[in-house]
Structure formats: structure tokens, C-alpha cells
Amino acid sequence: MSDPADKTPEPTAPGPVTKPLQGWGRLVRMGRPRLTKANLLATLLAILLGFGMVTQVQQYRASGLENLRQEDLVTLLDGVNQQSGKLGTEINRLTRTRDSLRAGGGDAAAIKAAEDRLAALGILAGTVPATGPGIEMRIPDSERRIQPNNILDTVQELRDAGAEAIQINDVRVVASTWFGLSMEGQLIVDGKTIAAPYVVRAIGDPHTVSTALAIPGGVLETLRQLGIPATVQRKTSIAVTALRPASEPGYAQPETSE
Numbered sequence: 141m142s143d144p145a146d147k148t149p150e151p152t153a154p155g156p157v158t159k160p161l162q163g164w165g166r167l168v169r170m171g172r173p174r175l176t177k178a179n180l181l182a183t184l185l186a187i188l189l190g191f192g193m194v195t196q197v198q199q200y201r202a203s204g205l206e207n208l209r210q211e212d213l214v215t216l217l218d219g220v221n222q223q224s225g226k227l228g229t230e231i232n233r234l235t236r237t238r239d240s241l242r243a244g245g246g247d248a249a250a251i252k253a254a255e256d257r258l259a260a261l262g263i264l265a266g267t268v269p270a271t272g273p274g275i276e277m278r279i280p281d282s283e284r285r286i287q288p289n290n291i292l293d294t295v296q297e298l299r300d301a302g303a304e305a306i307q308i309n310d311v312r313v314v315a316s317t318w319f320g321l322s323m324e325g326q327l328i329v330d331g332k333t334i335a336a337p338y339v340v341r342a343i344g345d346p347h348t349v350s351t352a353l354a355i356p357g358g359v360l361e362t363l364r365q366l367g368i369p370a371t372v373q374r375k376t377s378i379a380v381t382a383l384r385p386a387s388e389p390g391y392a393q394p395e396t397s398e
Contacts, residue, residue: 222348263305266383269380270379272378274303274346275341275349276339276341277353277371277372278338278370279363284324287321289319291329297352302345306341308329308334308340311329311382314384342380343380
């Protein structure tokens with residue numbers, strides 16, 4: 141018999157090997173981004189948002205507002221607020237008229253509302269005279285350097301600043317007004333040749349309108365670069381008396397269908 145002490149102990153099977161990094165690996169795998177519809181949608185929205193922000197910044201830069209002085213920006217903001225206030229007042233007036241008509245105010249309320257609306261449209265169409273505060277702009281042009289686009293820019297700047305009625309010399313400016321030059325270099329407004337100095341009268345808030353014309357790179361600076369020393373005076377009362385003949389549209393007709 142063999143001695144039990146002489147038996148070599150048999151090797152035992154290796155036990156499970158501990159992997160200390162196994163838990164961290166699971167966390168890493170859980171944190172990996174997965175390609176799902178939700179992730180794709182969120183990525184697309186982030187890209188579109190970034191593109192929109194960049195586009196908006198570029199538009200603000202292109203508008204040249206960053207070159208304006210603080211007081212100019214404040215003035216433009218005041219002009220916007222005033223326009224907003226005017227629109228709010230008009231909304232309130234129309235709301236009161238509507239409520240009066242609904243409450244059975246009778247024909248008198250309807251007639252009064254129609255007359256007020258007709259007067260406002262007459263001012264816009266240039267068929268009735270208008271008075272109010274505004275500015276008077278004088279543009280000398282003895283050397284005939286003025287171009288139609290200079291006058292057009294002036295009119296557009298006045299409208300943007302809230303001018304409600306405009307007249308150049310004895311011609312009323314309306315939505316369809318056009319500008320040109322004669323063979324002699326004189327300004328033509330709606331087919332009528334006018335002589336320098338050109339006098340522009342505009343009814344609106346005097347401070348807002350005059351400041352809009354004087355902003356850096358604006359109308360007055362452009363004219364000065366052409367050698368034209370235009371001047372602007374604020375007026376507490378100014379009259380726009382030039383009239384346009386009322387005309388019937390040749391093609392457009394009012395839409396009466398509900």
C-alpha cells in the first residue's frame with residue numbers, strides 16, 4: 141500500500157478572476173451616444189438654432205447699427221416706440237368704433253367712422269391737404285449734382301422715420317411717385333420738372349425725422365459727400381398743401397366676396 145503522505149496533491153481548478161474595471165466599463169458603454177431618432181432630431185435642432193443665431197448676427201452687422209452712436213440708437217428706438225404707440229391708439233379707436241356699431245349706435249357712428257377713415261386715406265393718397273409738426277429740408281443744387289436715387293433715399297428715410305405726408309416743391313409725394321432727370325439735369329418728380337433749391341416738407345415727429353436724416357452714413361452725409369450742403373429745420377407747424385388728383389384704378393377692383 142502506498143503511503144498517503146507520499147501522494148502529491150492534485151492541482152485545484154482556478155477560481156473566478158476578479159475584474160476591478162468591469163463596473164467602469166459598463167458606465168463607459170452606457171455613456172456612449174446611441175444613434176436614435178431622438179438624438180438625430182436634437183442634433184438637427186441644435187444645428188438649425190446655431191445657423192439662425194449666426195444669420196441674425198450677420199443681419200444686424202449688415203444693417204450698420206453697430207456704427208451708430210448711443211444717442212442715435214436711443215432716438216431710433218424712440219421713433220419705433222412712437223410708431224407703436226400710434227398703432228396702439230389706432231387699434232383702440234377702431235375697437236371703440238366697432239363696439240359702438242355693435243351696440244347699435246346708429247347711422248351717426250357709422251358715418252363718423254367713415255368720414256374719419258376717408259380723411260386718413262385722403263392724406264395718404266395726397267388728395268387732401270395736411271398740417272402738423274414736421275421738418276423742412278432745403279437741398280441746393282446749383283451745379284446739378286443731385287441724382288434721382290438721392291431724392292428717393294430721402295423719401296424712404298422720411299417714411300421710415302414716420303413721416304405721414306411729404307411734399308417736394310409743389311409736388312405731393314405718394315406711394316406711386318417716381319423720380320428722374322431731365323436732359324438739362326433738373327429733377328423730375330412724377331413727370332413734372334422742378335427747379336433747385338429743392339424744398340422737402342414732411343409732417344411727422346420733428347425730432348425723430350431730423351435725427352433719422354442726420355445719422356452717420358445717412359441722407360445728409362451722402363449729400364455732403366456730393367458737395368451739396370443740405371439743411372434741415374424742425375417746425376412746430378408745417379403745411380403740405382400740394383394735392384394729387386383722385387384717379388380710379390384701371391385694373392384693380394375691390395374684393396367683395398366673403
